[in-house]
Amino acid sequence: YDPPILLMDEPLSALDKKLREEIQGEIRRIHRETGVTILYVTHDQEEALHLSDRIALFKDGRIEQTGTGEDLYLRPATDFVAGFIGNSNFLAAEHLDTINGTATIRMTDGSVISGVRPNGTFGKGQKTRLMIRPEAFSMERSPASAELNVEIVDIAFYGERRRIVARIAAGQEVDIRPTSAAMQSQGVSPCSR
Structure with missing residues (x-):
């Protein structure tokens, strides 16, 4: 057959x-x-x-x-x-500019993120939402170098990965999934900023 x-x-x-x-x-x-x-x-x-x-x-x-x-x-x-398909964080934002296919946006807390790949065409000042996959976050201890400041609310251990629940300045919680090795190298723990 x-x-x-x-x-x-x-x-x-x-x-x-x-x-x-x-x-x-x-x-x-x-x-x-x-x-x-x-x-x-x-x-x-x-x-x-x-x-x-x-x-x-x-x-x-x-x-x-x-x-x-x-x-x-x-x-x-x-x-x-x-x-x-996968986990996603959706964050409110404002479109500032798009140059050569990458956008710059302002988050609700005033922080500015550049290098965003837009899904569509947006006018300057237009309200939008930013989708960030949990594994796309990178962790930095220094708030001065961060594009998006968060406060860690909870950390769960999943072997090679951790699941972090963090709160951005606007009060919204986001899901972050770094490797366990990245967590150890940054010395991140609950209530870290």
């Missing part, structure tokens, strides 16, 4: 994490060796990113965005895509 397309609907959802990762490797190997087209249905975003050449992300029965996992993760077309 040599099917032209193989439909897999949540085939690994009942497996534990370790076995699920092993079977994902087998599915990738089978795909590579046979070249069969696999239509893989999953609600697990990591699974989709790991297994897919192309992803179609649906919302309310309609396609929200299609592309590679990297496209959807790094260049989400909508807030829904940004929030569904």
